[in-house]
Amino acid sequence: MLALLTSISVFGQELSGDVKNGEKLFKDNCTACHALDRKLTGPALKGIVTSLAAEGVDKEWIHKWIMNNEALRKSGDKRANEIFEEYSRTLMDVFEGRLSDQDIEDILAYAENPPVPEEEAAPVVAQKDDSENLSYILLAFASIGIILILTLLKINQLVRLKTSSAELTELEAARIKTLSQFYNRYQGLSCSIISIILVLSLYGVWAWLMGLGVDKGYAPDQPIYFSHKIHAGENNIDCQLCHSGAKYGKVSEIPSLSVCMNCHRNISEYTGKYIEPGKSKEFYTAEIKKIYDYIGWDEENQAYTGIQKSVKWERIHNMPDFVYFNHSQHVVAGEKTIIADYNRKNPNNQIDVVCKACHGAIDTEDVVKMANDFTMGWCIDCHRTTEVDMNNGYNAAYFNKLHEKLKKEYGEGKSKITVDAIGGLECGKCHY
Ligand code: HEC
Ligand code: HEC
Ligand code: HEC
Ligand code: HEC
Ligand code: HEC
Ligand code: HEC
Structure with missing residues (x-):
């Protein structure tokens, strides 16, 4: 002491x-x-x-x-x-x-006399993403392919050079003059070049096709590098503190910068232990300063300048216009049963926040990715298996009669009412 x-x-x-x-x-x-x-x-x-x-x-x-x-x-x-x-x-x-x-x-x-902070623990380093390695390999292959093609063209060109030298006339006959001659002479090499080019173009076409319509995994660059892992994970901030719309209506909304400023007026530097590979404290701090730049906050004088720029977040989830999806229906009315159904199907990956049933473990992601394919089949599958919570006020009032009828038919306790039973498969419920 x-x-x-x-x-x-x-x-x-x-x-x-x-x-x-x-x-x-x-x-x-x-x-x-x-x-x-x-x-x-x-x-x-x-x-x-x-x-x-x-x-x-x-x-x-x-x-x-x-x-x-x-x-x-x-x-x-x-x-x-x-x-x-x-x-x-x-x-x-x-x-x-x-x-x-x-x-x-x-x-x-x-x-x-503030105590000098203890030697900082080594930053936690997250696992490197496999897909990054894959792109390096593809890049290497592509470069090798290009080098081979250029060499091939160069050889062909050299061979075409006319020469009058007598000693060379003997070689003349054996000389390669066209691509097809080259192919005949070096079949093995040519075949590998052709297969590399083929594989690369097939991969390109495949990747392009997969990108059409279905955007699972889509994760665009954002104007401010905002990490859900750091906010919702490391600092345990509740999803709905920022996405406050989810409870009340159709959309969850991206928070406005004034919500960010509730905390970032005071948090102007990154001092956390978690650092993503390839990033640094300085990088994170610079991203925080971008908030100030957008919203017009003069840090030196701790005052707003009045000069604002709008920040354009890239939208990741975007259903076609003819689909009706309502967050509050799922986040409020459906909360309990969606969590229960998810936990029943995923015994090794239990959740306690309803959002994760559809959006995945966003609190472990630096960059938001679409966790599901968000197709019609995905909505329907869940409606077929998820029960309706008959105990919440809304449903108890609306579906009481149906509930009584089912109880009579199947007996008390056996009447499992899934979303499809209340019209969750009707076209008009999801389509305008
Ligand atoms: C501190 C504020 C904050 C918290 C807490 C937060 N988010 Fe976000 N969220 C954002 C911001 C800002 C964006 C837009 C930038 C981006 O996509 O990363 C976003 C984007 C998203 C998106 C993608 C939106 C789109 O464009 O389609 C989803 C889904 C999402 N958040 C879900 C969650 C979930 C689930 C949680 C809780 C585990 C959560 N968020 C916690 C601020 C927050
Ligand atoms: C039953 C599945 C489901 C649940 C549960 C769910 N979402 Fe969503 N979320 C969606 C779908 C589908 C979209 C796309 C909506 C669209 O494009 O109209 C979406 C879109 C979003 C977006 C983008 C903005 C918008 O509203 O279109 C954010 C942010 C978001 N969700 C956050 C959350 C948060 C936070 C929670 C938990 C409180 C949550 N979601 C729970 C399915 C769900
Ligand atoms: C509830 C408080 C809170 C809110 C609201 C909040 N942040 Fe943060 N933010 C934090 C904390 C805590 C850290 C980590 C600071 C540390 O560890 O030194 C952080 C770190 C950051 C960082 C650096 C790490 C990273 O994620 O790249 C950025 C950038 C950032 N916040 C942007 C935002 C933006 C943009 C918003 C609004 C959409 C926002 N924050 C809203 C608390 C908040
Ligand atoms: C709500 C914001 C706020 C809180 C909380 C706060 N302060 Fe202050 N403090 C200020 C402001 C603003 C000033 C500058 C004078 C003014 O405008 O009242 C100040 C001035 C001071 C000064 C005078 C410095 C000088 O140069 O004369 C001292 C000392 C001080 N604060 C200590 C503290 C201590 C210790 C605490 C916590 C027990 C504290 N303050 C909590 C806002 C706050
Ligand atoms: C993780 C499971 C799950 C997924 C995925 C899901 N839903 Fe639901 N949905 C529910 C539950 C549970 C209810 C019942 C909520 C209640 O108690 O009222 C519901 C109710 C609805 C209702 C109201 C039905 C009625 O008869 O009142 C609509 C409309 C709806 N969902 C649309 C969608 C759409 C569109 C999608 C896909 C983009 C979707 N849902 C994906 C679980 C899900
Ligand atoms: C639980 C919600 C839900 C119900 C019920 C539903 N749909 Fe859909 N439907 C969707 C969603 C979500 C999409 C958009 C899928 C996408 O963008 O990949 C969609 C897309 C479609 C499309 C466009 C083609 C496609 O696959 O993109 C057609 C056509 C369609 N629905 C017809 C119907 C018909 C007919 C019914 C009734 C038998 C029906 N839907 C019931 C949610 C629903």
Whole structure:
């Protein structure tokens, strides 16, 4: 315990506080507006006792300010009013009743002498994507193919060069003059070249065909590199905090940048442990700064500039216009049974968030991919096997009669009502 207690002398002012407790209190009460080493909503607080002492402000003043800055300002204190004006009259919380004098002492000891962070653990490195390897191999093959073709053409060209030299006349007969002669002479080599070209073009055609209509796996580049793994996975942020539309209606909506700013006003740098291969902290931090650029946030002065640019997210899921799909029907009314049905079919991959039944484990993906093919057959399959939750208010009211009828026919407890029984296979339910 003794080691945790610091006693520093600052221009004659004794500071005796528990740094560790101070750190905790600082994080709980102050980090919404203050950082140690840079300006946020309020000034940087590292070494605040020392720097204010240099201005002739004593520790007592700091205590008073933190305890109740409003009362201090109202008392006519000059410095308190000056700094308030300097920060465009932004209100700092009043901590009277929330923090004791000793708590404030602890916070100041921490701000004076923050412990140096321990040697950072090695960043967690995610598995490298196989598809990346595949494209390298294909690229290598393509380059070899091109080099071979160029060599072949060059040989052919060289051979065509007319020469009068007598010694060469003998070779003349054996010389290759056309591609077909080359083919006859080097059948093995030619065959391999032709097969490589064939395989490559077939792969191209196949990839193109697979891309038509069905977009499973489609993952375009986005204007800001936004990682669901970092947000929904590492930091456990609820899907519906950002996609708040899902509960209420048809679309889930991509959050607006002001939703991002609720957190990123204060999170201006990436300090997480997780780093995707090929990326770095600097890369992530630069992506966060892009939010500021789009929404017009002047980080230096902690103020909006009023100059905004619209951010154009590439849409990944997009049903044809003639299909009607409603999120709330599935996320609210269907939530329980969809989760239960999914868990029954996937005993080794249980979910507790309904979104994952259709969108896959997005919280493990850096880049969103379409997890299913989203065809008509996919919708129908699920409607055939998933029960309707007769206990939620909406369904209980609407389907009571049907439920009673089925109970009579099949007996209590055996009446399993799946979505198709309430019209989930009717064309008109899904098509306009
Ligand atoms: C809601 C935002 C907010 C919170 C929370 C907050 N502060 Fe402040 N703080 C400010 C602002 C803004 C200023 C600048 C003066 C002003 O506008 O009131 C400030 C000023 C200060 C100053 C004066 C610095 C100087 O140079 O005079 C100190 C010290 C301080 N805060 C400490 C703390 C501590 C310690 C905590 C946590 C216990 C805390 N603040 C929590 C917003 C906040
Ligand atoms: C911090 C905010 C945030 C959280 C939390 C979040 N998302 Fe997203 N989501 C976004 C943004 C921004 C995009 C658009 C960029 C992109 O596609 O990566 C997006 C895109 C998507 C898309 C693709 C939309 C399209 O274009 O078709 C799906 C599906 C999705 N999110 C599902 C989820 C699920 C499921 C969760 C919870 C596991 C979740 N999101 C959590 C912000 C968030
Ligand atoms: C029953 C399957 C299903 C469930 C459950 C589901 N989605 Fe979707 N989601 C879809 C389909 C289908 C689309 C395409 C809709 C379209 O293009 O009109 C979609 C599209 C999206 C989009 C793109 C924007 C939009 O609304 O078109 C986002 C974002 C999204 N879903 C997020 C979520 C989140 C978050 C949850 C959980 C709260 C969730 N989804 C639950 C099937 C589902
Ligand atoms: C609920 C809080 C919260 C919201 C809302 C939020 N973020 Fe984040 N964001 C975080 C946290 C936490 C980190 C990780 C910071 C760290 O570990 O240092 C992060 C990291 C990032 C990063 C760097 C890592 C990466 O994903 O590339 C970017 C870029 C980012 N956020 C963009 C956005 C965008 C764009 C939005 C709005 C669509 C958004 N964030 C909304 C909390 C949030
Ligand atoms: C993971 C399973 C699942 C998938 C996939 C799914 N649904 Fe559903 N759907 C349900 C459940 C469960 C209900 C019943 C909700 C309730 O209790 O009202 C439902 C209900 C519906 C209804 C209302 C039916 C009625 O009679 O009221 C429509 C319309 C619908 N779904 C459209 C779609 C479309 C379009 C798709 C494909 C893009 C789709 N669903 C994919 C599970 C699914
Ligand atoms: C549970 C929802 C659902 C029901 C019920 C449904 N469809 Fe579809 N249908 C879809 C979806 C989703 C698509 C779009 C598939 C895609 O884009 O790949 C689609 C596409 C189609 C297409 C376009 C061809 C295609 O495959 O893209 C036709 C035609 C069609 N449906 C006819 C019908 C008829 C006829 C019925 C009634 C017997 C019916 N659908 C019932 C969801 C449904």
